[in-house]
Amino acid sequence: MIRDLRIAVIGAGIMGEAMISGMLRHELVPPEQIMATELRADRRDEIAARYGVQVTDDNVAAVHWGQVAVFAVKPQTLPKLLPELRGTLNDGELVISIVAGAPIRHFAELLQHPQIVRSMPNTPAQIGEGMTVWTAADAVTEEQRGWARTILESFGQEQYVDDENYLDMATALSGTGPAYFFLLMEAMVDAGVHLGFPRYMAQKLVLETMQGSVLYAQKSGKHLAELKNGVTSPGGTTAAALYELERGGLRTVLTDAIWAAYRRSAELGKGK
Ligand SMILES: NC(=O)C1=CN([C@@H]2O[C@H](COP(=O)(O)OP(=O)(O)OC[C@H]3O[C@@H](n4cnc5c(N)ncnc54)[C@H](OP(=O)(O)O)[C@@H]3O)[C@@H](O)[C@H]2O)C=CC1
Numbered sequence: 001m002i003r004d005l006r007i008a009v010i011g012a013g014i015m016g017e018a019m020i021s022g023m024l025r026h027e028l029v030p031p032e033q034i035m036a037t038e039l040r041a042d043r044r045d046e047i048a049a050r051y052g053v054q055v056t057d058d059n060v061a062a063v064h065w066g067q068v069a070v071f072a073v074k075p076q077t078l079p080k081l082l083p084e085l086r087g088t089l090n091d092g093e094l095v096i097s098i099v100a101g102a103p104i105r106h107f108a109e110l111l112q113h114p115q116i117v118r119s120m121p122n123t124p125a126q127i128g129e130g131m132t133v134w135t136a137a138d139a140v141t142e143e144q145r146g147w148a149r150t151i152l153e154s155f156g157q158e159q160y161v162d163d164e165n166y167l168d169m170a171t172a173l174s175g176t177g178p179a180y181f182f183l184l185m186e187a188m189v190d191a192g193v194h195l196g197f198p199r200y201m202a203q204k205l206v207l208e209t210m211q212g213s214v215l216y217a218q219k220s221g222k223h224l225a226e227l228k229n230g231v232t233s234p235g236g237t238t239a240a241a242l243y244e245l246e247r248g249g250l251r252t253v254l255t256d257a258i259w260a261a262y263r264r265s266a267e268l269g270k271g272k
């Protein structure tokens, strides 16, 4: 029955496009049942040409047309956008937000509409490998929860949580998380070049090592400390490297960074 849904995507930037792409790849709905909104004409043309979906710069018309309205604009856009949309949602329309920090009550109050799903995906969604954490307001029906799950899993894995507090945490850990890994990999590639590898070779070694380590952790099911110990020979190279990482405070720096992202998510929710 999701094949009959009309889905409005408000803001077709990086994440809006990832969601459109995932929904179409899984043939959840035909392209004409998606309407993407964008203020820039060149971006609208790009999205229409790439996916065959409807495009408009009229958010009111799109939200009124849709049975699901996905909000994929920046947090700073909401204070102006949501009051403009007040009263335009249909009865029974489901709102799905991916906006960092924005609480459910913020949408419910400004839109005067109760059926809100708040979610936090991440950029690997662009290749269908995202990780999305989501929760739903009490007013969201079982059928609507089914729609939300189907949409969110079209671009990766989804995890439902029954407490909205997890959303700011997920924003800091998995929503922002790809940036931590990209920075780490970039630093390792640079270190490889510093050692004397050609960059392409250093990049291959680092990316394959990252991928192999993730798959090994998933498939073995072993504790991460046990996997680390398995690399660490007595008096060997890994012990020497781990000593320097601990001395440099890697764990503390990472933890501080994740707390900073968490605090920033909460601040965004307060309009700061
Ligand atoms: N990037 C990420 O890793 C993640 C982002 N998010 C959340 O997703 C949301 C979108 O992020 P992201 O895709 O990265 O950002 P983008 O800037 O790529 O996307 C936002 C899009 O919305 C457009 N836009 C701006 N104002 C309006 C408006 N009034 N009506 C319609 N469209 C508008 C922008 O156009 P223009 O460029 O012309 O301004 C842009 O194309 C944010 O709230 C972010 O917190 C969630 C998870 C991960």
Ligand SMILES: O=C(O)[C@@H]1CCC=N1
Pocket: 100, 171, 175, 176
């Ligand atoms: O940096 C941000 O605010 C967004 C939210 C999660 C990832 N990127």
